[in-house]
Amino acid sequence: MSKIEILEYQPCWPREFQEIKDKLSMLLGALAVQIDHIGSTAVPELAAKDIIDIQVSVKALDDPKIIELMVAAGYVFKEGINQDNLVGYQAGDSELMKLYFREAEGGRAAHIHVREIGRVNQQYPLLFRDFLRENEEIKQAYGKVKYELAQRFANDIEAYYAIKDPYMDTLFYAANLLKKKSDN
Template sequence: MTASRRIVIKPYSARWPADFAQVEATLHGALGDIAQRIDHIGSTSVPGLAAKDIIDVQITVSDLTDPAVTRAFESLGATTTDITSDHVPPGDQHDPSAWEKRYFRAPASWRPTHLHVRETGRANTRYALLFRDYLRHSPAAAAAYAQVKVALARLHPDVDAYYAVKDPVCDLVMEAAEQWARGSAWSP
């Protein structure tokens, strides 16, 4: 197992929001109107939450198949990958296309960053934002989630084993997040 295929969870860093702001500014400059939204998602977007030291960014576009999307990312030096779908929660009733995405590797000169490109109105776009906002709202849920991640990284540091457990844990968190969203009139 190579070091790059191992999961390492670090304590929260107060620099992560500023790191995202730099990435966001670069993306806005390159993507212009292609990006309808650029959001800091994932664990580094939740104050106090332990995380991999990788900034996750969700770029929301109107059409995943628009060739201008790929051209814009390539102009930054980002490379496409074969990741074309997110984890689908068990029992999900959406069309499989609701979980499609494009994933780009940021240039090596950037700080570690994951670039998730998702389409407006799709289930996976909403999932990432609701998950983030719920963990920001519930410090207890965020702390429990952090404990799971730290234990998983220690017990199953291989990326495939880590995500095989973490994804269903996220689905459990989303059950509580959905209840919170209904009760709070949450909107992305």
């Protein structure tokens, strides 16, 4: 991977997401229950890497048509990236399973995560995104953490994520606790 670079929020990110979403919607049809803009580019005024993160929620992750259609359209399937990591869950837990694709050659840089609807890893990025959208100080703190990590570990993606991921998990669990309290 090239150098980790964090950019200030770009107003074009929502439009770029919508363009990719439209293509995925046409491609996957009813296989895609919903397609969401996730990650930092989905949070107004949050600094981010210039990569559009997308979550495609499906009913059944093991439907072979998903991979067939995506690969036939030129998306790059990363077979070795088939689960997320989340503190409190073991590797191989079905709650963390996913399919992962990158953009087609020459396409807009994108991470496309296909996850089964209702699983914890499908709910995580939506709750995380919404929590940042609704909490200005937490969003600013998260942006600062990302800038600092990118400066200190610009050429070491493993170190960058070794610190960033547990920080994100902490925010997810805090958001989840607040959601449960507000639901009661």
